[in-house]
Amino acid sequence: MAIPKRVLITGARGLLGTPTTTLFRAAQGVEVSAVGHLEFDITDEAAVCRHVDAFRPDLVINCAAFTKVDACEEQHALADRVNGYGAGIVAAAAAAHGARLIHVSTDYVFDGQATRPYREDHPTGNPRALCAYGRSKLLGEQRVAAAHPAAIIVRTAWVYGEDGPCFPRTILRLAGERPLLRVVSDQTGSPTYARDLAGALFELARTNAQGVFHVTNAGQCTWFEFAREIVMQAGLGTPVEPIATEDYPLPARRPKYSVLDNGRYVTTAGRPLRPWREALSEYLRRAS
Numbered sequence: 113m114a115i116p117k118r119v120l121i122t123g124a125r126g127l128l129g130t131p132t133t134t135l136f137r138a139a140q141g142v143e144v145s146a147v148g149h150l151e152f153d154i155t156d157e158a159a160v161c162r163h164v165d166a167f168r169p170d171l172v173i174n175c176a177a178f179t180k181v182d183a184c185e186e187q188h189a190l191a192d193r194v195n196g197y198g199a200g201i202v203a204a205a206a207a208a209h210g211a212r213l214i215h216v217s218t219d220y221v222f223d224g225q226a227t228r229p230y231r232e233d234h235p236t237g238n239p240r241a242l243c244a245y246g247r248s249k250l251l252g253e254q255r256v257a258a259a260h261p262a263a264i265i266v267r268t269a270w271v272y273g274e275d276g277p278c279f280p281r282t283i284l285r286l287a288g289e290r291p292l293l294r295v296v297s298d299q300t301g302s303p304t305y306a307r308d309l310a311g312a313l314f315e316l317a318r319t320n321a322q323g324v325f326h327v328t329n330a331g332q333c334t335w336f337e338f339a340r341e342i343v344m345q346a347g348l349g350t351p352v353e354p355i356a357t358e359d360y361p362l363p364a365r366r367p368k369y370s371v372l373d374n375g376r377y378v379t380t381a382g383r384p385l386r387p388w389r390e391a392l393s394e395y396l397r398r399a400s
């Protein structure tokens with residue numbers, strides 16, 4: 113299928129929205145409307161509809177979200193409004209104009225109790241077992257599916273990149289400031305480079321796929337292993353020590369295990385995203 117010609121990207125100045133915008137802008141014959149919070153709030157239905165009416169996209173990619181996981185615990189009403197109802201508003205506007213939709217969601221919709229990679233059809237967590245961010249993103253998936261049944265929902269995890277605060281950036285800074293880093297070693301997931309994920313959104317936009325897709329870089333690790341790899345690849349000597357989640361208490365409960373089975377994406381796109389260590393090398397090259 114040909115790449116859509118008119119693409120509206122929300123959350124376009126975020127970690128994922130920025131490389132997604134760059135990639136679609138570089139595609140021949142594609143016109144992109146890249147909007148952030150400054151242009152309009154996705155919870156403002158009239159503003160969303162006005163923009164969609166004026167631009168007439170044939171594809172909408174919703175990268176806008178309230179992503180401060182710990183802040184969502186206190187500001188859960190805002191999280192539900194943006195990640196839940198706002199996502200539904202964007203989906204309804206896309207559907208009303210016959211535009212396709214790619215909506216981005218998260219591994220935090222699972223409770224983290226699994227012991228092997230989550231497939232798309234694995235039941236999502238009981239909302240009471242999820243953190244407020246996970247609950248709000250689950251609400252978003254439900255609203256999107258109801259408003260736009262043909263939507264693609266891409267669940268991803270542990271995203272990092274050049275265009276915003278992220279784990280590798282924090283580790284690089286702390287490794288320069290502290291004699292020793294202590295990082296949790298009992299949460300397992302798949303670090304995902306925003307540029308690679310943007311490439312996956314591009315691949316999916318070229319198919320007539322619908323429904324939920326799990327997309328991360330290949331492989332898995334703990335936060336401790338991720339930090340150790342960042343320090344090692346950056347050529348820093350700072351020691352990294354494993355600690356338990358209870359030794360680093362945070363307001364929001366994180367899933368212990370949130371590796372996502374990418375099988376459906378691999379079948380659809382023809383290949384997996386590269387292994388996370390390779391992707392990290394590129395990030396570090398660009399960051400240096």
Ligand SMILES: NC(=O)c1ccc[n+]([C@@H]2O[C@H](COP(=O)([O-])OP(=O)(O)OC[C@H]3O[C@@H](n4cnc5c(N)ncnc54)[C@H](OP(=O)(O)O)[C@@H]3O)[C@@H](O)[C@H]2O)c1
Pocket residue numbers: 122123124125126127128129148149150152153154155174175176177178179194198216217218219249268269270271272276
């Ligand atoms: N980062 C991760 O580790 C991760 C993991 C799994 C899934 N995801 C999902 O990936 C998607 C992209 O996240 P990201 O990492 O790129 O996050 P991000 O860097 O925080 O980008 C999100 C963007 O959305 C904008 N935004 C927030 N509220 C908005 C509103 N009400 N109206 C319009 N725009 C609004 C933000 O603008 P302001 O900053 O100006 O408010 C920000 O530029 C999200 O759906 C997120 O849930 C992220």
